[in-house]
Amino acid sequence: MSNLLEVKNLKKHFPIKKGAIFPKQVGAVKAVDGVSFHVRKGETLGLVGESGCGKSTTGRAILNLIQPSEGEVIYKGEDISHYKGEKLRKLRQDIQIIFQDPYASLNPRMTVEQIIAEPMRAFGTPKKEREEKIDYLLDVVGLSSYHKHRYPHEFSGGQRQRIGIARALTLDPELIICDEPVSALDVSIQAQVINLMEDLQKEFDLTFIFIAHDLSVVHHISDRVAVMYLGEIVEVGEVEELYANPKHPYTQALLSAIPEADPHLKRDRMVLEGDLPSPSNPPAGCKFHTRCPFAEEICRTEHPELKDVSTGDHQAACHLVKEVVGSNG
Amino acid sequence: MLNYIIRRLVMLIPVLLGVSILTFSMIHMIPGDPARSMLGTKANEKALTELREELGLNDPYLVQYGKFLGDLAQGDLGTSFKTKAPVSDELESRLPATIELTLFAMAIAMVVGVLAGVISAVKQYSWFDNLSMTGALFGVSIPIFWLGLMMIWLFSVKLGWLPASGRLSSGVEIEAITHFYLLDSILTLNWSGFADVFKHLLMPGVALATIPMAIIALMTRSSMLEVMNQDYIRTADAKGLATYLVVFQHALKNAFLPVLTVIGLQFGFLLGGAVLTETIFSWPGIGRFVLQSILARDYPVVQSTILVIAVIFVFVNLITDILYKYIDPRISLD
Amino acid sequence: MSAQMDLEQNSKVKAKKPKKESSLWGDALSRILKSKTSFIGLMIILLLIVVAVLAPVLAPYHPIDDGSIIDRYQPPSAEHWLGTDQLGRDILSRIIYGARISIKIGVIAVGIAFVVGTLLGGIAGYIGRWVDNVIMRIIDIMMAFPSILLAIAMVAILGKSLTNAMIAVGIVGVPQFARIVRSTVLSIKEKEFVESARASGVKNGRILMRHVLPNCMAPIIVQATLSVGTAILDAAGLSFLGLGAQGATPEWGVMLSDGRAALQTSPWVITFPGLAIFLVVLGFNLFGDGLRDALDPRLKQ
Amino acid sequence: MEQEPILQVENLHTHFFTKSGVVKAVDGVSFDIKPGETLGIVGESGSGKSITAMSIMRLIKDPPGKIVDGRVLFKGENLLEKSKKEMRSIRGNQISMVFQDPMTSLNPVFTVEKQMVETIQTHRKVSKKEAIDRAVELLDLVGIPSARSRLKSYPHEFSGGMRQRVMIALALSCDPEVLIADEPTTALDVTIQAQILELLERLQKELGMAIVMITHDLGVVAEVCDRVMVMYAGKPVEFSEVTELFDHPKHPYTWGLMSSIPQIKNRQDRLEAISGLPPDLRDLPQGCSFAPRCKHAMDKCHEVDPAFREHIPAHHVRCLLYEEKEEVTT
């Protein structure tokens, strides 16, 4: 499989400014701090991590909705991280995004029809074609065409998320970044939307970057999973491999923290101490060492790089895990 | 904290400079010649030219403005064209008069407004709520100059309960220490004087308080309603706290924040609003004085007085900001 | 807007119109009509408009020319329902004609504040950076200036007239609009639907016009409605001080000011114009208040 | 399990009288809980879980809410008949509550000390100093490091997980006999959720109170609860021991719920989603509220609202499938 997208050492630092008249930068929120990964065509890459670890920022930086501070985003062999103006706009046809909050992500002053037509209008699709496509897409996401004259506030959260999905599909994108598309939804509705997304992926041959904090959802939908901690990827690998055989202590803790819906299963949780440190002042060395039960001296001083940790496609950034050489890519 | 205050004070300089430039250019844009205003019907060309020269009106604007700033830096507010008295002299009793009236009105507005707002919110949709909110809507809609006239007609003319004008009855002596008569009468233990001052303050105070009172009441109510729906109020209830604690401590302290901002802003409006109130109640304050000075093109008076008002206004805002911080620990002053 | 245009082109679609109108504004309207107070407000405003439009028909006398000194200070009677003023003019007729002026004040003063304030606030909010800084500092300075004194000074500069008083009142209202618009734009700008429009390749201008501004309208419209009341009050205040409408103009503030001398002997001369101001301002306040509630996004669901 | 229940809810009905109709938020909930036991209440958003809890605490805002029927027996006494004052002395004292969102459930303008001391002094006649000592003890108990110095902090100076610990400490300050935890971990990250669940389990062991754990996460239920009540549209649809429920779920809604969640253990190809939307509580469908979404719905289901019955010992279900023949299984 070929890499549709490759992210290399992506960084996004938000400056912290002080002073009202002559603001000067006194620091930075290192929201994304050197993230590298790749996405293959047609696959779903899951991106998990705790709140504030930089998942959304990564997604937005890839789309260039926020300008990355550093690094490359190579889409179909071209670095798109410096695109601007019309060139960037054209790129929108290929990469789309679905947002978490179904209430905030639809313009309340537009009808469903207008919302879905908006991207097509931006790229000059003729009106007739637009109308046909709207009807078609509404049907695809499980809404009826009589819904199209309604305003977003007349829909439930799940329905709105469907509208958001329809909008993302209008331009026939190749890659969709899904920023927690189901976390605001109830379990029963969540399942409907996940099913829908899986169906669409097959039907339209889509590639997903699926951001979530719910490990079971990610497990269900992803082909590969990347685990983020404090602006960095600490582990990435094939989903089954990673879940069955987590290498990084953080991944292990994360997995053991998921409550399993099985009362018979009585296991030892690995409970992490403390909270996620502030991204404006991350710990030196391995960023996880402050919460890591196995931290050693080296963890406090040296920053670990991602390295292959099993023969499968599986990397982790931990000093304590042995590198396995001779894997493939 | 001190740091913050100093920083804020430094930041006031450009604003006040802006105000002074705005005032300066506006007053100089007013058509008409102050010299003529001063000489009145008896003006002749020679006298006019001489007077203009004497007042420095023939200097370039920049020089005039520079001179104003220079004097100001030395604490000199200038000399009134019209009365030829130092502006500071003119303000000596007028400024306290206005501030006293404003503070008195603000006190009424705050006490009544906040209380009415809180009770209305707690007893939402009750008769009290309906009554006080109707009252508040009336309050923001009533022309205060009309209200003032009606009050005079009723309480002074018809009922004879309250004096129609001034700060003090003739013959009542109050030793002027601060020029805040209410305070002075307390300081000198002059109780009959106190009663007299209070009576005089009552009508203009209430008239001036009407709008802020109404706004504060509306604001407090909606703010309280919002806060009462917050999770932490539910927490307080779930802890079994007494209702008055929940309402007056937990809810009010949070609900007071937006009200505080409004109070700060209203204070500024009150200082300005005093123009009308002072006109109606013959209050010997700054408002009417500035109005007349603007119309008479008394440049020094207008420049300095408006600057003084602006200083008070920005200081009040600074104080509200500090209070804000004091009430809301989440606000960081840095 | 395009949807509405489509609709006009194709009248067959009209059958679906009711559905379309269950928009935010439609909802708001029905909510306003349901609320007693805002309904009263709306009625007062409509009444004001009707009275203004039909003034020549409704007014029993000419507001300026009719009347002579001989009939001055007549108390309310069958002939003069609200009495006569210091020149023997019919107060009712003057109040009726005054409605026109009030509307004019509302439209012009608030129009100025609305246009200038929205422009400044919108630019400051959307562009940000130093533009924002410069604009907002100017606004700060205007705010530090006692508003009525600002208005007075402005009238003094421009000359005393009703028009200038309206301009002054309008300019004084600018900071409020600018601040509201700015903060709304700032918050809307950060909303995900704006981001998603950008992510869909929608051009900047269209984002501003179609996505940002329409969503700022609710608070601005509410502010505008409430400002009409304030503007009428302020203009009347200026007139009362002799800085607004001049001469025989049947402006309510002038009527109050002129009638003031007769407070003791002929109280009706100031009672009725005062009531008229009060009622109209109340109308706008009630309606604005209802509008605010009706448009409150928290009530939308 | 031979103990008397400490809290018994019988046929509770809480309705909201709004302009657009009567919202039957809680419509006939019955359950009981014994000392030391953890009872789970699960259900979708809007199914009435929180309102049930708030009704027990008598914290429903009136208007628009009103408890229209039912009894809440705490140690045999009906809380719904208590005066406001009596109720206040029970709240936070014998029954206390932890809410979902730790970010907003603490008053932002008061220090943690003030909020804790206030609670303690409301219910215990102790000096301020004693109250502070008690607060320190509680913060220690919930695992807040250097508790005494953190007392002076404001809530915003704590992280989410720590705030939830403070909330729990607050709830525990008067040794309650029943602790109602309304989705105490929903707003938290998984690693923090694990910390809090661990803490609650430990505290229950140490202090022996009964816990009502409200959640929508079946995983949480499976891990911490002894018995579970599943709610749908204001009504309980199933109530049993936790293992029994997971092993032999009876109600089609429970089945749907379970198959909706992706499971890591055995990855499904496709999730069994429940179709449709939860009903509008102002306008419930005739018959069983779940019928419109139920795959197994029979004609009768759209007409008759089934009763909540103990079809199997210690296992209540509200479903017509079991009214006649009991043999239907999963």
Place this chain on the structure above:
Amino acid sequence: ACSGESTSSENPDDSSDQSNEEDNSSNNNDGNSDENASEGSGKDTLVFGRGADSKQLDPSKVTDGESIYVTQQIYDQLVTYEQDSTEVKPALATDWKTSDDGTVWTFTLREGVKFHDGTSFEAEDVVYNFERWTKSKDYIYYGYMFGGHEDGLIEKVEAVDEYTVKFTLKEPNAPFIQTLAMPPFGIASPDAIEKHGENYFKNPVGTGPFKFESWTRGDRIELSRNDDFWGQKAGVKNLTFRVIPDNGARFMELQSGSIDLMLGLNPQDLEPAENADGLQVFRRPSMNVGYMAMNTDKEGPLADRKVRQAINLAVDKKELIKLFEGLGKSAKNPMPPSLWGYNDDIDPYGYDVEKAKTLLAEAGYGDGIDITLYTMPNPRPYMPQPKVTAQAIQQMLKEANINVEIVENDWETHLEVTQNGEHDMALLGWTGDNGDPDNFLYVLLDKDNAKVGSAGNIAFYKNDEVHDLLKSAQSEMEQSKRAEKYKKAQEIIHKDAPWLPIAHTTPPLVGKDNIKGYVPHATGSEKLHTITFE
């Protein structure tokens, strides 16, 4: 319609107590009063209500009546007016002589007079004061009356001995002695002037019947009796001037009893004032004229005498005077009848719209004309309701097909634009300074004063015959001859009709009826020491 049955004038009881004057309105006060015992004859504070505050308390530096009214209580001039006329009588000077050519005046001063600061009054003090006034342009009235500062009318002032002062004038001046009686020429204590320097204006020291005590800006000025006064000692112990800007409010204060005497009454309130128990109305003899000037200089209809006459005919002055509510008399001449030289033989125009129309038609304006009428917003002593007056004139002229557009400017602007001649017609008025006809006719209607930009003659009326008459009257020392010239001038002016003379007002003062001995003076500023409470 008036509720103000206030004050207890029928209380002869004497239980005076200084702290008890707080609120006399308590008669109406539901009886919850324990502080209103003292009233009536025991009262020793006179509270005078007025519309504006003094600018300064140095009379030589101000022109406003409000300042002068107060300083007049504090200062004396060399000579003063009789209580009921503008005849001059001795004051600080007991006697004076004029040289034959009329240029040297010698004054004999009163002995034993003391300033309020205790220093005694001597000839050197007079010299000091007059020299002081020549030193700066700030002494406005001095410049105005004596023409300039260095090169004015007065050549020198010398102290001949301790009690004799000699004035040498550049040329004979008939009105000189009248002028010296004017309030701005009050003699101040040189010691105090030196001592207070810049602050003298708020620490006035003179020789008058009252001493200055305190001044709260915009609110009140308090004076107390000068027990060393050389003349009749003041009848009240304290004299307070209070500022109550609004006429109506001031009247209410009087009704409620918190002031005793007030100036400036709304015409509407006159009737209630006259009918109220416990109040009395005083009328100040008129020394003013309120008029509408027609700009004869401007091209257009008003340049035509016929049009001006037509306008005089088209205004019904009988109705117009109603706006003065009995406070004034209709005017036919530019000067008030109380002055010598008034020409009462002149036949007023009368009200005749038809004739007016005929005149207009003759002038070629049969179709009517459009003109502006400039007015001021605020009441003036000679015109209590300028706005309404303007509107009434507008109403009336409409009958004669004359469309009037009213232009209102604030006072200062009004003066400026009318002096610049921007108006067609303008309302204005004049209050005499010294009781000399010259002070009306020359100032207001001579061509010398019709200069654009600083016109006292805002009709821009230029008639050489009138000019010659007025000029020769100035240097004529014999009053009867002067009077003839002035009468002649009035005839010509009447025919040319540069004005619509409107009224001579007798500004009313209202006081409580326990006030005795108060005589208002035509000049507008009388001493109040003659007042006692009954």
